[in-house]
Amino acid sequence: MARPSAEEKKAARRTQILEAAKKVFARKGYYGATMGDVAREAGVSYGVPYWYFPNKMALFEALMEAEAEALKERIARAVTATPNPLERLRIGLEETLRFFDEDQSVARLLFRDAYALGPSFEKKLVEIYGRFVRLIRHDLEHAAKRGLLRPLDLDLAAYMIAALLGQLAFRRLTAVEQAVPVEEIAGAALDFILRGITQPLSAPKRQSGRRSTAGPKATV
Amino acid sequence: MARPSAEEKKAARRTQILEAAKKVFARKGYYGATMGDVAREAGVSYGVPYWYFPNKMALFEALMEAEAEALKERIARAVTATPNPLERLRIGLEETLRFFDEDQSVARLLFRDAYALGPSFEKKLVEIYGRFVRLIRHDLEHAAKRGLLRPLDLDLAAYMIAALLGQLAFRRLTAVEQAVPVEEIAGAALDFILRGITQPLSAPKRQSGRRSTAGPKATV
DNA sequence: AGCACTTGTTCGACCCGTCAGTCGAGAAAG
DNA sequence: CTTTCTCGACTGACGGGTCGAACAAGTGCT
Numbered sequence: 001m002a003r004p005s006a007e008e009k010k011a012a013r014r015t016q017i018l019e020a021a022k023k024v025f026a027r028k029g030y031y032g033a034t035m036g037d038v039a040r041e042a043g044v045s046y047g048v049p050y051w052y053f054p055n056k057m058a059l060f061e062a063l064m065e066a067e068a069e070a071l072k073e074r075i076a077r078a079v080t081a082t083p084n085p086l087e088r089l090r091i092g093l094e095e096t097l098r099f100f101d102e103d104q105s106v107a108r109l110l111f112r113d114a115y116a117l118g119p120s121f122e123k124k125l126v127e128i129y130g131r132f133v134r135l136i137r138h139d140l141e142h143a144a145k146r147g148l149l150r151p152l153d154l155d156l157a158a159y160m161i162a163a164l165l166g167q168l169a170f171r172r173l174t175a176v177e178q179a180v181p182v183e184e185i186a187g188a189a190l191d192f193i194l195r196g197i198t199q200p201l202s203a204p205k206r207q208s209g210r211r212s213t214a215g216p217k218a219t220v
Numbered sequence: 221m222a223r224p225s226a227e228e229k230k231a232a233r234r235t236q237i238l239e240a241a242k243k244v245f246a247r248k249g250y251y252g253a254t255m256g257d258v259a260r261e262a263g264v265s266y267g268v269p270y271w272y273f274p275n276k277m278a279l280f281e282a283l284m285e286a287e288a289e290a291l292k293e294r295i296a297r298a299v300t301a302t303p304n305p306l307e308r309l310r311i312g313l314e315e316t317l318r319f320f321d322e323d324q325s326v327a328r329l330l331f332r333d334a335y336a337l338g339p340s341f342e343k344k345l346v347e348i349y350g351r352f353v354r355l356i357r358h359d360l361e362h363a364a365k366r367g368l369l370r371p372l373d374l375d376l377a378a379y380m381i382a383a384l385l386g387q388l389a390f391r392r393l394t395a396v397e398q399a400v401p402v403e404e405i406a407g408a409a410l411d412f413i414l415r416g417i418t419q420p421l422s423a424p425k426r427q428s429g430r431r432s433t434a435g436p437k438a439t440v
Numbered sequence: 441a442g443c444a445c446t447t448g449t450t451c452g453a454c455c456c457g458t459c460a461g462t463c464g465a466g467a468a469a470g
Numbered sequence: 471c472t473t474t475c476t477c478g479a480c481t482g483a484c485g486g487g488t489c490g491a492a493c494a495a496g497t498g499c500t
Contacts, residue, residue: 010449029338031251034485045451047488056486086418116336118249126394140417150419156408157417159391160384167383174346188376196416197360197377198306199370230475254459265477267462276460443500450493458484467476 014052017042026105030113067106068128071099085142094186100169111170133162234272237262246325250333287326288348291319305362314406320389331390353382
């Protein structure tokens with residue numbers, strides 16, 4: 001705490017502005033938010049954000065980058081001790097949902113505003129998305145090597161899992177029924193991913209350990 | 221063709237403007253597109269769109285509404301003759317992907333620009349999305365009644381399927397490998413939905429009729 | 441200690457392009 | 471002669487980005 005150096009102070013300002021931007025973008029959307037809003041939220045004057053970021057768009061990019069990195073690290077940390085690839089998948093799933101649950105602004109940022117930036121931003125977006133797909137793919141490869149998977153296109157499967165996860169996170173923003181805990185959703189999603197929806201013909205009526213209702217309750 | 225009545229002409233103008241709006245929004249995104257662009261694309265002067273739509277936002281809403289309706293009807297038509305719920309699911313899947321494939325503007329519209337409108341539009345978006353979820357849910361219910369499904373939360377399952385489908389359609393916009401035909405993707409997606417990714421423990425090594433590669437090829 | 445001078449940062453008024461939406465003058469149709 | 475629709479110049483507001491004035495915190499010189 002003793003005497004922050006000049007560089008520390010500068011970095012602190014930067015994150016302070018990023019934090020403010022996160023809130024404002026989440027609240028109003030990219031186009032709805034003005035640089036004035038960001039400055040006000042951060043408690044600095046209009047020009048200051050421009051000292052740290054060349055323009056609005058760059059500010060947004062930096063924000064996305066930071067959040068994506070944070071999530072990636074969090075997943076990596078949660079998963080290190082676990083060797084089993086499918087178990088890793090489950091943990092990653094759960095951790096991701098938890099991440100977005102704890103800070104809904106980020107979910108809004110990544111799944112709503114990022115699309116708002118128009119065609120120009122598409123490439124960047126696909127690239128970030130790709131990182132997580134690769135993460136998943138990596139585990140799938142291991143699982144495949146161990147013969148745990150049926151023959152399938154791993155790229156496509158990884159993409160589908162990522163897509164699912166993203167939408168589930170996004171849905172929790174607008175869902176009425178917030179009460180359902182993350183673990184339950186993650187469990188249901190994993191069941192879906194691993195076993196699909198059909199009754200396995202060969203081993204009929206197997207009652208899995210995991211709870212799951214046929215009734216129309218339990219929204220995300 | 222003979223003598224268009226006044227009302228017919230009015231309706232024609234309306235769709236002419238909607239068509240132009242579709243192109244322009246798809247090309248530039250909601251905020252990137254101006255009403256001037258729309259008018260120019262439609263070959264009319266600036267004020268004309270305002271005669272048919274109260275404002276830019278209403279124009280966009282009408283456009284989304286129309287496209288969603290078109291898709292819904294198309295699915296309904298393709299599916300009527302088929303009673304088997306899982307077969308209906310497959311057809312619906314395929315038809316949806318085909319729909320977005322044939323007119324990529326629509327995919328851009330629904331999956332990119334719609335999110336751009338900020339928090340205010342979220343409700344409308346969720347509502348439209350909900351229609352398709354309900355469509356899927358309907359078939360799932362039938363399937364469940366016939367005992368084809370393992371016990372699961374039908375709402376969540378329907379949502380997950382819709383989410384998957386949306387993302388797959390969207391992915392085809394940015395994918396490098398455009399060559400993969402719709403049917404293949406639809407088939408892979410259906411496999412994923414029905415059976416998940418794991419090797420069924422009970423009946424090992426069953427080689428399904430559908431081709432599917434373990435290799436890293438075949439992007440969406 | 442006091443003073444000048446520099447560097448890094450903050451402030452916010454202002455500039456300037458952009459665009460949604462308006463409006464009054466007309467053309468076309470009947 | 472009215473109704474319906476078209477035209478496009480215009481306006482008013484807004485917001486991204488700039489810029490020069492101020493400030494704070496050293497740094498060195500005396």
